[in-house]
Amino acid sequence: MDEVLLIFGMFLVTFSVRYVLFAAAGKVHFPGWLNIGLGFVPPAVLTAIAVPAVLMPRGELWLQPDNPWLVAGLFAAIISVWRRDLLTTIVSGMAFFMLLRFGLGF
Amino acid sequence: MSDSDPHLHELNCQNIWAGFKQLVPISFFVVIFGLAFGLAATQAGLDNSSIIVMSTLVFAGASQFAALELWSVEVAIIPLAVTVFAINARHLLMGATLYPWLRQLPPTKRYTVMLVVSDANWAMSMQAFTRGEPAMGLLFGGGLALWSFWILGTWLGLYFGNAIQDPVSLGLDMVMGCFLLAMVVGGQKDFRMFIIWIVAAVSSLLAYWYLPPNSHVIVGALAGGILGAIWLEKKR
Known part of the structure; x- marks a missing residue:
């Protein structure tokens, strides 16, 4: 099987998923309830990616204070509420995470 | 919020460059994952040009890593397609959330913008759009930053991949975790x-x-x- 052909197939899948709605784009207006529901999709997507990543960093539920992903995640959330700055949150969250993992050997 | 205000959809060199710069810090971490992907893909037996083509066209980190696990002499096409689709199915909803904002763009621009939509630039520009701020430059310029750094990282991984350990076992995936959590509680x-x-x-x-x-x-x-x-x- 030709590698390039397979890769092009992957591209078709990822791009059509991104684009399928726009393909038929006339001047369709979504009904109000749909627009409202879609407004909640961004936080829901982000939560659905982040929470399993932090609670199950190794594929199994790890709800203990020695889970550095969980502890650093909570720390990052607090920093984010306090400082309200994306970069500050990422840098301090990562620094804290690395301290837990490699400094304190969690 | 109004999706008919034309200045919200404006796309020019200035706001694209501003968006690009806004995503550069996060893109540095994207380089590290690109590097890991480049290395893993070499080890999976793909040749260099295919690897670069994949990162350029597919531009979906998790799908690409998953594809490597299915890569063998005889690639099973259906499982590959299903996996790639499942991992990227969220883009259907992401496209729907962007629809009101991109609807007014001419088709070529729309296609081009959608090519570089990824979690980070989507989340940041949706947050701005909902506040009524113009974010088309953030969406497209930011996407260009993520995309180019992903390709750069992949290319570096072909040659220098052995220089770093597996970034996931190092816990560098927590960068994305911190980003996502900051976006969630920042909204x-x-x-x-x-x-x-x-x-x-x-x-x-x-x-x-x-x-x-x-x-x-x-x-x-x-x-x-x-x-x-x-x-x-x-x-x-």
Whole structure:
């Protein structure tokens, strides 16, 4: 099987998923309830990616204070509420995470 | 918020460059993952040009890593397509959320912008759009930053991949975790949103355990979105 052909197939899948709605784009207006529901999709997507990543960093539920992903995640959330700055949150969250993992050997 | 205000959709060199710069810090981490992908792809037996082509065209980190696991002499096409689709199914909803903002763009521009839509630039520009700020430059310029750094990282991985350990075992994936959490708590905060976080979190965990692999993101997103729509309908 030709590698390039397979890769092009992957591209078709990822791009059509991104684009399928726009393909038929006339001047369709979504009904109000749909627009409202879609407004909640961004936080829901982000939560659905982040929470399993932090609670199950190794594929199994790890709800203990020695889970550095969980502890650093909570720390990052607090920093984010306090400082309200994306970069500050990422840098301090990562620094804290690395301290837990490699400094304190969690 | 109004999706008909033309200046919200403006796309020019200045706002694209501004968006690019805004995503550069996060893109540095994207380089590290690109590097890991480049190395892993070499080890999976893909040749260098295919690897670069994949990162350029597919531009979906998790799908690409998953594809490597299915890569062998005889690649099973259906499982590959299903896996790539499942991991990227959230883009259907992401496209829907962008629809009101991109609808007015001419088709070529729309296609081009959608090519570089990824979690980080989508989340940041949606937050800006909802506040009524123009964010087309952030979406496209930021996407260009993520995309070019992903390709750069992949290319570096072909040659210098051995220089770093597996970034996931180092815990560098936590960068994305911190980013996502910052975006979640940095957005709107009220009782309804709090319940939606919980519903999205719990349903994604349940999907992770009980539904087919890679379905947890789309399940959590749908659950949160549906609850949000119903909740407001009742209150009206």
